[in-house]
Amino acid sequence: MSETTYDDLLARVRELVATTEGRVPVVGITGHGGAGKSTLAERLAADLGLEEDQVVATDAFYATTCGPDAGMWEQCDWPLLEAVVRGARTGSERLRYDYRWWGGETGTEDHPMPPVLVVEGIRLLNDRTDAWFDLAVWIEMDPDAAGARAKSRNLLQGDDRAELDLWDTKWIPEGHAYEQQERPRERADLVLRAEG
Template identity: 35%
Template sequence: MTAAPIADVSYAQLLERARGLAVPGRRTILGITGAPGAGKSSLAERLVAELGPERAVLVPMDGFHLAESVLQDLGWRDRKGAVDTFDAGGYVALLRRIREQTAEGGEQVIYAPIFRRDLEEPIGSAIPVRREVPLVVTEGNYLLHDSDPWPRAREALDESWFLAPGEEQRLAWLIERHMRFGRSEDEARERSLGSDQRNAEVIAATAGRADLVLRLAVEEV
């Protein structure tokens, strides 16, 4: 799916790399990206859970989805998930606040939004990011996109990983995810091979901007 060199990496190697980024007294932001269904959320959640709340917190990009009512008003509802259906400026502003949080006089707690797949809506101020937590992991589709203002999001990251599983596996995971959240198999397949695939092709072109393009063993995802 991407022409960038792909490294086969074990989960243990990634966990060790993430541990090295979680240095007490210093704020580091790790970005995990890839196409829909690549396993970004699963990997990010697992890393943060194993590092523990004192060392890491997860701030997903998906919290900046435009609300359903806004997409409806714009006539973009069938394009949900495309690069321009996110509040990119809000996401960049949050990353900057998070980066500056550990500076002298920084905010003690910053509250980040979350996206609820069961509601298909973002929920504001749902994730507390505490000043003393050294590693913030953020994951999402467009962390490496080159349209304004996304490059400023890339600038805020200390390290970025691009997940590139085999295309057959990615599609299987994506279809299963859509079904898990209420779509029929036909609906899930149509979405995965339609708008999701168009987005996936856009995202694949950003892989070359990552610090690491990786394939994780299926049994480790």
């Protein structure tokens, strides 16, 4: 897959919105932790006139099994995320889901269904999710560089030493493993080089 630009991504999404009938198109944005997924999703949402809370992040779907010792595929509640995507693909008028954050906080999001559903998060392109997305985007950035950027960000957000150390012991190694196992660049429809 050759690399493209943000303007091309925006044009492709607008075309999807204009040509998809009877349901909401779904765009998946993935990359390693710290690669800029949330930033790209927020920019895309703003340019499409979506509300910030109409972007769905896998960070809202931590499984009850998540934690430092959980396996790479045990962090996300994949069935719950799939139900949200299925709702968009089957014509639901509401974007409604229960969330669970890393720290265990829970709640419910309930918003009008946007004209396009943007989903962003790590490990989003895999065997389970191949049929979920009308357009899949991979943000190209080495896991080590992305992890270093994420650690700097999280330090500014107030993460403690144990949380920051997880980047070296868990998140970055899992990023390498994910890229080798799932080949997300090859699964993606579009590849954008990370900014910064």
